Amino acid sequence: MVAVKGDVHQRQRKILSPAFSAGQLRTFLPIFRHLASRLSQKWKDELEASVSHESAIINIPQMLARMTLDVIGETAFDYQFGALDDQKNELARVFRNLFVDSMLRPPAWDLLFKATWRYIPDPILHYVRHLPTREYSRFKQFLETAFRVGQDLVDQKASSTEKGGKDIMSILVQSSITDDAKKRLNNDEMLSQIATFLLAGHDTTANTLTWTLYELSKRPEDQKKIRDEIVAARKEMEARGDEDFVPSDFDSMLFMNAVIKETLRLHPIVPMLFREAASEDVIPLSQPIETVSGKIINQVPVSKGQVINISICTYNRLQSVWGEDADSWNPNRFLDDNKERQASVGVFANLMTFSAGIRACIGWRFAYVPSLTMASADPQTDYTRSCLYTECSRCKLFSRSLSRRSSSSILRGWTSCGSTRQSCHPPSKGRWRWGYSCLCMSRS
Numbered sequence: 305m306v307a308v309k310g311d312v313h314q315r316q317r318k319i320l321s322p323a324f325s326a327g328q329l330r331t332f333l334p335i336f337r338h339l340a341s342r343l344s345q346k347w348k349d350e351l352e353a354s355v356s357h358e359s360a361i362i363n364i365p366q367m368l369a370r371m372t373l374d375v376i377g378e379t380a381f382d383y384q385f386g387a388l389d390d391q392k393n394e395l396a397r398v399f400r401n402l403f404v405d406s407m408l409r410p411p412a413w414d415l416l417f418k419a420t421w422r423y424i425p426d427p428i429l430h431y432v433r434h435l436p437t438r439e440y441s442r443f444k445q446f447l448e449t450a451f452r453v454g455q456d457l458v459d460q461k462a463s464s465t466e467k468g469g470k471d472i473m474s475i476l477v478q479s480s481i482t483d484d485a486k487k488r489l490n491n492d493e494m495l496s497q498i499a500t501f502l503l504a505g506h507d508t509t510a511n512t513l514t515w516t517l518y519e520l521s522k523r524p525e526d527q528k529k530i531r532d533e534i535v536a537a538r539k540e541m542e543a544r545g546d547e548d549f550v551p552s553d554f555d556s557m558l559f560m561n562a563v564i565k566e567t568l569r570l571h572p573i574v575p576m577l578f579r580e581a582a583s584e585d586v587i588p589l590s591q592p593i594e595t596v597s598g599k600i601i602n603q604v605p606v607s608k609g610q611v612i613n614i615s616i617c618t619y620n621r622l623q624s625v626w627g628e629d630a631d632s633w634n635p636n637r638f639l640d641d642n643k644e645r646q647a648s649v650g651v652f653a654n655l656m657t658f659s660a661g662i663r664a665c666i667g668w669r670f671a672y673v674p675s676l677t678m679a680s681a682d683p684q685t686d687y688t689r690s691c692l693y694t695e696c697s698r699c700k701l702f703s704r705s706l707s708r709r710s711s712s713s714i715l716r717g718w719t720s721c722g723s724t725r726q727s728c729h730p731p732s733k734g735r736w737r738w739g740y741s742c743l744c745m746s747r748s
């Protein structure tokens with residue numbers, strides 16, 4: 305769905321939309337809560353098992369990615385990947401490091417190729433996965449694994465007796481057997497959706513959660529506010545005689561909602577989008593601007609086929625919209641009543657993070673609700689005081705993107721905070737060396 309255009313996109317989106325409704329999402333709340341509690345318990349166990357019983361080095365981004373993979377497995381495909389428990393899970397393995405080479409400087413031929421690939425016809429572009437670089441072979445491996453696992457999931461669902469569900473897998477299987485061309489997905493389309501949802505549905509959310517914990521790790525006073533809200537909502541829940549939160553409980557946690565919105569604003573996981581103009585058009589401007597030739601214009605002319613770069617992070621940090629502290633993390637901005645400044649954009653919270661319009665993120669509710677349930681799974685334990693990130697001091701790659709062997713061998717002996725180590729780049733002569741600097745502000 306992410307890659308196709310026009311009528312094909314419209315058909316695919318229409319078929320899958322029912323799986324992302326608010327009503328459908330509510331049925332997944334127990335799964336979100338269960339997996340969040342499992343993760344919380346795992347971290348508690350790691351603390352318990354540590355020498356001091358109160359501090360341990362935990363790879364937070366990796367564990368969150370495993371949890372969100374399990375979430376997408378159970379909710380979308382009614383399948384238990386068991387990634388939280390299984391260190392060798394093959395999907396978790398292909399996802400790990402998927403983008404690590406994409407963040408390094410590509411060779412010159414690849415730069416040229418990427419700059420021109422929109423002019424390459426689709427059938428030829430299809431063979432890009434066979435290009436002999438680590439980046440493309442990682443994607444090839446991911447696609448092969450996702451298609452193989454996806455086919456198993458489809459076969460299992462097709463042979464099950466339960467029919468007519470509104471979850472993603474049921475919808476996919478129904479659409480593969482219908483005779484109605486408008487509601488039909490062929491096998492390749494169906495497996496491609498599975499690969500898309502596996503990727504789009506877990507890594508984005510895991511990274512956003514990691515940023516949330518990172519920001520909170522620097523602010524114990526904000527952690528306390530969240531815990532207080534959760535404890536108050538629990539009291540309400542118990543007074544009602546309920547055993548679990550209902551959606552309105554999450555709505556009542558105003559500060560926690562603001563924290564998640566603020567993280568989505570400051571750290572949008574998709575930082576920019578590209579659009580190609582289908583016809584000649586103009587982009588109207590909210591304020592006139594002066595061009596380099598000194599002309600004042602109110603709109604930008606766009607020619608057919610022109611590619612427009614939409615910078616999500618620029619909009620999300622515009623001072624004219626968010627105020628002078630737009631570059632700082634401040635959840636209170638979502639509690640203050642300064643809405644008059646904000647234009648109404650995007651599908652959620654006036655943010656561009658999930659994009660807008662007919663191609664906006666179909667899974668934004670999927671991303672938002674697990675974040676709420678994750679935070680409320682265990683308000684007592686102070687996980688956010690642990691080290692969350694390590695990054696290479698030169699290329700700013702996070703340890704999550706590095707191979708497990710390298711990261712664990714460094715992490716084992718790594719105790720200090722705020723220190724800068726070597727970079728993961730090779731020195732001009734000599735061997736590659738991996739190095740990290742700790743981004744944790746709260747522990748030292």
Ligand code: HEM
Pocket residue numbers: 305306307317500501504505506508509512572573574577578656657658659660662663664665666667668670671
């Ligand atoms: C914090 C989490 C997430 C962020 C920031 C995010 C962001 C985005 C953005 C910006 C787009 C628009 C791409 C474009 O316009 O070309 C998009 C599209 C999409 N997202 Fe998400 N997403 C998130 C989570 C999810 C989840 C949980 C799912 C599925 C369960 C999902 C599935 C999709 C799909 C299928 C599309 C393509 C929609 C289309 O082209 O019609 N996303 N996402």
